[in-house]
Amino acid sequence: MSQNPFSFRLEARSGDARAGVFTTPHGPVHTPAFMPVGTHGAVKAMMPEQVRATGAEIVLGNTYHLTLRPGEGLVQKLGGLHGFMRWSGPILTDSGGFQVFSLPNKEISDRGVQFKNEVTGDAMELTPERSIEIQNALGADVIMAFDECTPFPADEKLAATGVRRTLAWMERCVRAHARPHDQALFGIVQGSVYEPLRRRCAESLVAMDLVGYAVGGVSVGEGHELLCRITEFTAPMLPETKPRYLMGVGLPEDLVAAIGYGMDMFDCVIPTRFARSGVAFTARGRIRLTNRRYRRDAFPIDVSCECAACAGGFARAYLHHLFAANEILSAILVSIHNVSFYERLMRNARAAVLAGRYEEWRRGFLSEYQSTPAAE
């Protein structure tokens, strides 16, 4: 048996914020880390080399979408998700739970979730065992437990059911996991907005000594304030010595808050989705490139940015034009920029933690970022 390929080294703390290195079979992930989302095995509108050039070290794939199409068997045959999508670095797959719990017609039981395949129309089922089986076939470095993602808002009874199922399913996930030697299984803390439920869930998961821990059931409509409160009281329930992943978060202001509470890893569709609708992130806040005010603007999106779009000299006016003309290059350039913005945000946060001045840096970032609220 080879040495455990996973390790997490905590390099520094600044307040509760952390800087670390999470080692995986496909390379290191320096934390805080943002994972661009590659739902169907592709980060939207970006070549893998362009994703890497942003500084991203790890990307995310969606189990639900990939089992529906093209099917995990085909992905496995073609070299696993790494070979299939030509990404040689670390990959994380979610469990499919979040997606199936978001479906309009599904039946949830202790066994799992029944739903209709939206591609073929066939009846389908996702269970802890099936989710892990799919993720074992996809072959990501990090795989996620199949949990019950409690909707928001949820009363305490519903949230407690979610915690009970999440814990029972966690044990089934651990038993089903066929590749613990090269795939790290992360547990997910549920419990909605209820601190005692989050604590009960976290304590049970921590007792299972998993490779990493996620906070789930957030980014489901609770808003910035509640997200912060949940993260603030849940993060300290997780082991100091393991990576901590806040799922599906978020906007830059969410990320810098969550890092401040001690979270290490993040994923979100916002940078790429916003890009396709013409919204770009800058040090001074978001700008909507489709706005007429940018029609004659000769500056790049952000003069302080070194991404291929900004350093390449593409003017805001050019991007405005590309959106007006419905040119695919608009999505390409702004996706590159937005993911670069997120990755730089992580690097700057990490540098601030290593320098022991995270909170000062965070305030400085927010002060500039929120200085022009009407920029959109």
Add this chain to the structure above:
Amino acid sequence: MSQNPFSFRLEARSGDARAGVFTTPHGPVHTPAFMPVGTHGAVKAMMPEQVRATGAEIVLGNTYHLTLRPGEGLVQKLGGLHGFMRWSGPILTDSGGFQVFSLPNKEISDRGVQFKNEVTGDAMELTPERSIEIQNALGADVIMAFDECTPFPADEKLAATGVRRTLAWMERCVRAHARPHDQALFGIVQGSVYEPLRRRCAESLVAMDLVGYAVGGVSVGEGHELLCRITEFTAPMLPETKPRYLMGVGLPEDLVAAIGYGMDMFDCVIPTRFARSGVAFTARGRIRLTNRRYRRDAFPIDVSCECAACAGGFARAYLHHLFAANEILSAILVSIHNVSFYERLMRNARAAVLAGRYEEWRRGFLSEYQSTPAAE
């Protein structure tokens, strides 16, 4: 007054096929040359650096589309078309004639063409003077005369009117041209399928000693055989010492035929348009990646291709999946591949001319390319 920045050096002939170097203010164009089309100031789904990596030396912009949006004044203010689209190599703009003659509602007179602006709804006019004014503002290295593009089929009377207008408008274009020192104005031979009309048009244009000559009024539905016949009898009417541009052509089989008749420059939307619909070019013919036969195909589009898509190891099965999932990356990867295919075709044709064996090379290419007619 600085030296004339334009020159054409004929390096070799093989039969009627030619290899040359057309020098422009933004660098050399080795011929035969294929120009990817950047209608709105962007080659669809490709970054300029990706276009350059295919080997393309010159790209085309559309005057009609760019005057409508964003307007040539804005393009000029932002560094001309080179600066606007971040393409530092040579650019050619068409005159807008082909587009306005294709509009359903337009009025043609000796003065020019009246039509409705499809963006704003306003009445607009394109005349020789206005087309050149726009192209002077866009600032491409090569600009095209505003000609009457005769539809197909056309009787001889209609074609003769087209030639008369084209010649009269040519003189107005020359008079209107404000930047002959750094923009080369090419004339366009019209005359439909009628050799005497083509000859009359060509002789009059040649007498004007223009920098280059184009054959227009092709790729308008006449088909491969008629295209070949027109090209075969028109090419010899053009000066040996000037670049010869066959407009809007075409499929690989059209290009290798036209090179054989002595044409040097080409443009066409086919490689990028086909790419977006899932059709890729290979040495053994076209393949339709959306076809189910490629669902499990682990090979790249063309194992003999060194483009970023093929050398990058993206499997046909992956591309099939990207098209099924409607991922933008499908268009990006196949556009890169198809333009690379066209540019390699030009390089190989050029090498064959330089080696004095063009016809042998052309037959070998077609023999392999047409070997699997059912591949789609």
